[in-house]
Amino acid sequence: MSDQLNDEQLFCALADLAREVLANPRHNDDPVVNWASPEDLVASFSTTVGLDFADHAPAHSVDQVLAAAQQVVEWSVHTSHPRFFNQNFAGPDPLAVAGDWLGAALNTTNATFEAAPVFTLMEAALLNKLAGLAGFPTKSDIPPGLFCPGGSLATLYALQLARHRQQPDLTTAGASTEPLAIFVSESGHYAAEKSAVLLGLGTNAVIKVATDTEGAMLPEALAAAIENTPRSPLAVIATAGTTVTAAFDPLEPLADLCHEHNIWLHVDGCYGGSALFSPQQRHRLAGVERADSMVWNLHKMMGMTQQCTVLLVRRPEQLSACFSTNADYLFQPDKLFGDYDSGDRTFQCARRVDALKLWLAWKAHGDHGFTARIDHAVAMADHARSIIKESQGALAAVADTGFTNVVFVWVPPELRPFDLGSLKPENQKQLHQLAPAIKARMQQAGDALLGYQPVNGLNTFRLLIMNPAVTPTDVEATLGRLAYHAQQAWEQAKA
Amino acid sequence: MSDQLNDEQLFCALADLAREVLANPRHNDDPVVNWASPEDLVASFSTTVGLDFADHAPAHSVDQVLAAAQQVVEWSVHTSHPRFFNQNFAGPDPLAVAGDWLGAALNTTNATFEAAPVFTLMEAALLNKLAGLAGFPTKSDIPPGLFCPGGSLATLYALQLARHRQQPDLTTAGASTEPLAIFVSESGHYAAEKSAVLLGLGTNAVIKVATDTEGAMLPEALAAAIENTPRSPLAVIATAGTTVTAAFDPLEPLADLCHEHNIWLHVDGCYGGSALFSPQQRHRLAGVERADSMVWNLHKMMGMTQQCTVLLVRRPEQLSACFSTNADYLFQPDKLFGDYDSGDRTFQCARRVDALKLWLAWKAHGDHGFTARIDHAVAMADHARSIIKESQGALAAVADTGFTNVVFVWVPPELRPFDLGSLKPENQKQLHQLAPAIKARMQQAGDALLGYQPVNGLNTFRLLIMNPAVTPTDVEATLGRLAYHAQQAWEQAKA
Numbered sequence: 001m002s003d004q005l006n007d008e009q010l011f012c013a014l015a016d017l018a019r020e021v022l023a024n025p026r027h028n029d030d031p032v033v034n035w036a037s038p039e040d041l042v043a044s045f046s047t048t049v050g051l052d053f054a055d056h057a058p059a060h061s062v063d064q065v066l067a068a069a070q071q072v073v074e075w076s077v078h079t080s081h082p083r084f085f086n087q088n089f090a091g092p093d094p095l096a097v098a099g100d101w102l103g104a105a106l107n108t109t110n111a112t113f114e115a116a117p118v119f120t121l122m123e124a125a126l127l128n129k130l131a132g133l134a135g136f137p138t139k140s141d142i143p144p145g146l147f148c149p150g151g152s153l154a155t156l157y158a159l160q161l162a163r164h165r166q167q168p169d170l171t172t173a174g175a176s177t178e179p180l181a182i183f184v185s186e187s188g189h190y191a192a193e194k195s196a197v198l199l200g201l202g203t204n205a206v207i208k209v210a211t212d213t214e215g216a217m218l219p220e221a222l223a224a225a226i227e228n229t230p231r232s233p234l235a236v237i238a239t240a241g242t243t244v245t246a247a248f249d250p251l252e253p254l255a256d257l258c259h260e261h262n263i264w265l266h267v268d269g270c271y272g273g274s275a276l277f278s279p280q281q282r283h284r285l286a287g288v289e290r291a292d293s294m295v296w297n298l299h300k301m302m303g304m305t306q307q308c309t310v311l312l313v314r315r316p317e318q319l320s321a322c323f324s325t326n327a328d329y330l331f332q333p334d335k336l337f338g339d340y341d342s343g344d345r346t347f348q349c350a351r352r353v354d355a356l357k358l359w360l361a362w363k364a365h366g367d368h369g370f371t372a373r374i375d376h377a378v379a380m381a382d383h384a385r386s387i388i389k390e391s392q393g394a395l396a397a398v399a400d401t402g403f404t405n406v407v408f409v410w411v412p413p414e415l416r417p418f419d420l421g422s423l424k425p426e427n428q429k430q431l432h433q434l435a436p437a438i439k440a441r442m443q444q445a446g447d448a449l450l451g452y453q454p455v456n457g458l459n460t461f462r463l464l465i466m467n468p469a470v471t472p473t474d475v476e477a478t479l480g481r482l483a484y485h486a487q488q489a490w491e492q493a494k495a
Numbered sequence: 496m497s498d499q500l501n502d503e504q505l506f507c508a509l510a511d512l513a514r515e516v517l518a519n520p521r522h523n524d525d526p527v528v529n530w531a532s533p534e535d536l537v538a539s540f541s542t543t544v545g546l547d548f549a550d551h552a553p554a555h556s557v558d559q560v561l562a563a564a565q566q567v568v569e570w571s572v573h574t575s576h577p578r579f580f581n582q583n584f585a586g587p588d589p590l591a592v593a594g595d596w597l598g599a600a601l602n603t604t605n606a607t608f609e610a611a612p613v614f615t616l617m618e619a620a621l622l623n624k625l626a627g628l629a630g631f632p633t634k635s636d637i638p639p640g641l642f643c644p645g646g647s648l649a650t651l652y653a654l655q656l657a658r659h660r661q662q663p664d665l666t667t668a669g670a671s672t673e674p675l676a677i678f679v680s681e682s683g684h685y686a687a688e689k690s691a692v693l694l695g696l697g698t699n700a701v702i703k704v705a706t707d708t709e710g711a712m713l714p715e716a717l718a719a720a721i722e723n724t725p726r727s728p729l730a731v732i733a734t735a736g737t738t739v740t741a742a743f744d745p746l747e748p749l750a751d752l753c754h755e756h757n758i759w760l761h762v763d764g765c766y767g768g769s770a771l772f773s774p775q776q777r778h779r780l781a782g783v784e785r786a787d788s789m790v791w792n793l794h795k796m797m798g799m800t801q802q803c804t805v806l807l808v809r810r811p812e813q814l815s816a817c818f819s820t821n822a823d824y825l826f827q828p829d830k831l832f833g834d835y836d837s838g839d840r841t842f843q844c845a846r847r848v849d850a851l852k853l854w855l856a857w858k859a860h861g862d863h864g865f866t867a868r869i870d871h872a873v874a875m876a877d878h879a880r881s882i883i884k885e886s887q888g889a890l891a892a893v894a895d896t897g898f899t900n901v902v903f904v905w906v907p908p909e910l911r912p913f914d915l916g917s918l919k920p921e922n923q924k925q926l927h928q929l930a931p932a933i934k935a936r937m938q939q940a941g942d943a944l945l946g947y948q949p950v951n952g953l954n955t956f957r958l959l960i961m962n963p964a965v966t967p968t969d970v971e972a973t974l975g976r977l978a979y980h981a982q983q984a985w986e987q988a989k990a
Contacts, residue, residue, distance in 0.1 A: 011592070021597070072597065094503070097602070105514075125548060129547070197818075204668055306602060325689055
């Protein structure tokens with residue numbers, strides 16, 4: 001049975017476990033994940049408290065729950081392991097985790113100054129700082145943006161702002177029947193489609209614009225798409241750091257086109273926005289200061305825990321015009337400092353304090369520490385690129401934007417030197433099917449985690465580097481293990 | 496300058512601070528909040544690291560950042576204090592906090608089985624358990640719902656599911672031009688309006704249905720509203736626990752009407768859904784099992800940290816039909832156990848692991864522990880009601896649903912016995928202006944935090960009870976201090 005003393009004991013044990021995860025992160029040849037099937041997991045947890053809940057679920061003992069929590073750690077993916085290269089995020093900065101913990105302990109909502117006096121001011125300070133880095137205006141009394149739960153929702157809100165500018169009756173009368181168009185590159189994020197559906201526009205409203213071979217939008221293709229659509233152009237979503245190749249759309253010519261046609265320019269910098277921290281890399285976003293809105297996920301490259309997303313806007317007064325409902329039970333005009341309340345400028349009501357972790361980590365690291373993080377990631381990606389170049393054809397780059405994604409294939413000896421264009425269809429099919437087999441072997445061995453995805457019809461590996469703990473040895477070992485498993489999988493496939 | 500050793504030292508100090516917040520929560524006559532104006536806060540933080548960021552923000556020392564974190568605690572609202580009665584949430588269950596911490600340490604996204612094997616199964620287990628409590632079907636292979644970042648977004652998604660059922664071409668062609676109607680009671684949450692705006696329907700689509708004097712929707716008023724609208728009925732949002740009075744709309748007759756007219760029934764149980772944990776209280780939601788969808792915030796009554804929201808759905812297969820985009824870089828059909836991936840059934844891409852904290856706390860407390868939490872809250876509200884009844888007219892109930900909200904006014908001696916209906920306009924105005932003055936005094940003194948909001952044109956106090964640490968003494972002290980400040984404010988207002 002659960003009682004006060006047991007709860008205290010369990011709390012302490014769980015808190016110690018959480019600290020332990022951070023204090024001694026898995027590294028070197030430790031497994032990134034102990035691979036288990038769903039059935040394995042069910043069987044494992046059945047030795048402690050069971051994964052499911054019975055109809056009259058009992059209270060379990062401190063020891064049992066603690067053992068279950070240890071199983072959670074045991075069977076989870078260790079994203080802090082420097083050989084986790086799987087996604088556009090990685091293990092968190094311990095200082096961000098500590099900030100997250102403190103925010104959870106103080107558990108409040110960031111919607112009102114009354115409930116979150118310090119956090120309200122922190123949000124404003126961070127939004128102003130980030131807006132300054134992007135070259136957005138910061139002189140308004142209203143903070144130049146919002147914290148949002150993730151990049152997809154921030155993109156949704158940005159498109160709604162764009163629609164509201166075009167259709168000011170939207171908030172009361174609803175959207176007009178005019179068919180609208182949203183332009184995004186073929187390599188852009190699916191948040192464009194998801195948002196178009198939720199806004200009631202439908203995926204037909206999303207016009208995919210052609211890219212160059214690296215994945216950056218072609219301005220002349222955008223110009224043609226704008227000319228050719230019978231729909232009324234609503235917004236261009238320019239991607240600053242695509243998910244697969246980390247391509248940056250050329251923002252200056254896109255901004256020119258948007259200006260010429262009076263189209264809202266939204267920059268999806270979820271991933272690549274953090275290049276603004278680095279004097280060496282910020283040229284990739286040249287022109288971002290001309291955008292109407294920008295989304296930036298600090299939980300990707302900057303080691304914040306899930307989630308830490310900001311939507312920056314050029315004209316902050318549009319936020320209340322678009323989102324306000326003036327709920328009188330919450331945003332009382334007659335309470336103390338109610339004009340600081342942020343909740344009526346966004347869609348959410350209660351909102352987790354995502355600002356604190358970023359604020360603390362930034363105060364500790366300074367701008368310089370954030371710059372170093374980006375530059376280290378690029379340096380490690382450069383190291384991977386040099387290994388690929390020197391692999392005598394065993395590994396071949398498929399796209400290369402020079403940023404933190406390394407996109408490549410393993411090439412069987414028979415197919416070296418690799419040339420995607422002249423690959424026979426049956427070989428392309430073989431190689432396409434090989435990647436999942438290689439990935440599965442690496443995952444089951446726990447050697448490393450890295451993703452694959454189709455690029456030009458061929459499953460292609462992608463090393464994504466975010467974690468400052470990644471060393472040259474990690475990169476070498478990962479590519480080495482990949483080549484090893486690839487050779488095995490290839491021989492098995494041929495046999 | 497920030498370096499590895501400093502980071503470790505700072506992490507440990509911050510983690511200790513977070514534990515300290517939970518280990519020694521403020522209580523009794525400790526201040527709930529140390530009141531400070533924005534200017535006070537700026538001045539305070541300027542003694543450590545400053546609230547804002549300079550253009551070239553320096554790295555601060557461990558001591559300075561730690562001192563700043565201590566200021567965060569010092570100036571924050573202590574929602575764990577048993578005299579925080581301000582909102583539909585309160586200080587968290589320490590076990591939920593520990594679960595949240597562990598999730599942050601393991602930092603991953605719940606979108607794919609690959610990145611979140613354990614958490615994917617936990618989400619499914621919890622969704623099935625909660626759906627079972629609500630009487631929703633749980634036999635599908637697909638989990639009967641989603642975890643969402645908050646109740647407003649869950650309501651948005653539910654309305655989108657409703658629209659998709661009515662307009663199956665929605666996802667590609669966009670919404671039809673048919674004007675739709677969403678019915679919600681006058682006491683329902685503003686998420687209805689916000690969602691209608693975001694979906695492109697506009698607030699005109701939201702039809703407010705009259706309630707009884709406690710705030711519960713009148714079924715005959717709903718029937719009339721459905722008959723009278725020229726719009727096509729889309730959904731009824733029934734509120735199970737309104738924000739102000741905790742009124743429960745009568746679900747059985749509402750379900751009858753929805754069935755008769757083929758309208759989607761969505762139950763907003765963000766607040767009151769947790770009544771389902773208590774055999775004594777679950778009758779308030781009788782009929783919920785007939786709904787098409789239901790949202791339930793476990794971060795309100797159940798002490799989970801911000802946020803822990805579930806959207807339950809009757810027909811889980813509608814989720815992918817409505818939200819899927821089949822992004823091939825993430826939801827590869829050829830990877831291991833990809834059919835367990837949850838990310839393509841919802842709007843968000845990366846998603847914080849909100850399930851772990853609920854799972855751990857529930858395993859430790861059992862169903863019985865969750866029941867006790869609700870019953871204790873109602874018992875403490877009953878205690879407040881009895882004090883009001885015995886106050887010889889100094890306090891007067893304004894609405895009373897018998898649940899965990901106590902809605903009342905303080906009555907000046909000259910106006911006792913209180914009768915809102917026969918109050919002279921000038922007295923009503925005086926009393927209306929008195930509430931903010933009382934609240935400000937209590938807030939500045941740190942005695943307690945509780946909200947006020949207009950009910951029938953009169954600012955009315957609301958004691959919201961969630962925290963199992965609330966004792967009869969806390970309730971008595973809070974009402975006593977309120978009466979004291981009220982008398983002072985009244986005398987000042989008259990002077």
